[in-house]
Amino acid sequence: MSETAERMEPLVANAAALGIHLTPEQVRLFAIYQAELLDWNQRANLTAITDPREVQVKHFADSLACLLAFPEPGPLWVIDVGTGAGFPGVPLKIVRPELRLTLLDSTRKKTLFLEHLVQVLALADVVVLTGRAEEVGRDPAQRETHDVATSRAVAKLAALAELCLPLVRVGGRMIAQKKAGIDAELRAAGRAITVLGGRLLPVQTYRLPDLAEPRWLVVVEKIRPTPPQYPRRVGVPTKKPL
Numbered sequence: 001m002s003e004t005a006e007r008m009e010p011l012v013a014n015a016a017a018l019g020i021h022l023t024p025e026q027v028r029l030f031a032i033y034q035a036e037l038l039d040w041n042q043r044a045n046l047t048a049i050t051d052p053r054e055v056q057v058k059h060f061a062d063s064l065a066c067l068l069a070f071p072e073p074g075p076l077w078v079i080d081v082g083t084g085a086g087f088p089g090v091p092l093k094i095v096r097p098e099l100r101l102t103l104l105d106s107t108r109k110k111t112l113f114l115e116h117l118v119q120v121l122a123l124a125d126v127v128v129l130t131g132r133a134e135e136v137g138r139d140p141a142q143r144e145t146h147d148v149a150t151s152r153a154v155a156k157l158a159a160l161a162e163l164c165l166p167l168v169r170v171g172g173r174m175i176a177q178k179k180a181g182i183d184a185e186l187r188a189a190g191r192a193i194t195v196l197g198g199r200l201l202p203v204q205t206y207r208l209p210d211l212a213e214p215r216w217l218v219v220v221e222k223i224r225p226t227p228p229q230y231p232r233r234v235g236v237p238t239k240k241p242l
Contacts, residue, residue, distance in 0.1 A: 063088030
């Protein structure tokens with residue numbers, strides 16, 4: 001085993017538990033990602049998780065779990081809403097290089113890091129956007145154009161549906177990663193999902209060997225166009241969920 005592979009073993013093992021077997025080249029890219037993240041984090045405060053093993057498990061492997069809810073392999077257009085330091089979007093792109101990826105975050109220091117990271121990793125077909133989902137969701141170039149919208153630890157489901165579903169084409173899907181307490185969130189989000197043109201699919205549960213608690217993937221299929229009045233103005237979906 002190479003030195004890089006040995007250092008990245010927590011990622012390799014936890015990804016394998018999801019049925020994802022990383023190639024040496026993918027492991028190399030994740031090692032670079034980890035080094036860049038931890039280096040930039042000293043200046044830009046990108047993540048509270050700084051232990052390398054935890055980065056590999058809680059950020060990288062956990063992001064890859066989104067693939068359990070992805071459509072069949074193909075050149076999908078994915079938008080990662082509130083991507084932060086690139087989760088789950090960049091890990092998905094490393095494993096599925098055919099994806100066309102948009103990384104969206106409202107914080108410039110985070111998108112500066114992402115622009116640097118995309119260059120360092122030589123990732124093709126990746127666009128980094130600095131902006132709010134409420135505004136991007138009204139942009140004709142982005143509205144109802146994506147096959148998949150992903151989001152991780154951004155907002156409650158009712159608000160998240162309003163941030164993500166306007167960006168998804170009819171026939172596409174929104175995938176939200178959740179840690180716990182989703183029953184109440186699902187009940188509260190039912191009306192919003194329907195109003196915004198979505199239909200809730202069965203919630204998927206997964207476990208990673210290095211994490212004690214199960215995780216959930218909430219998947220919403222887009223079955224109708226989102227009414228033109230949504231998303232509402234910046235801040236309203238979170239403050240006043242549908």
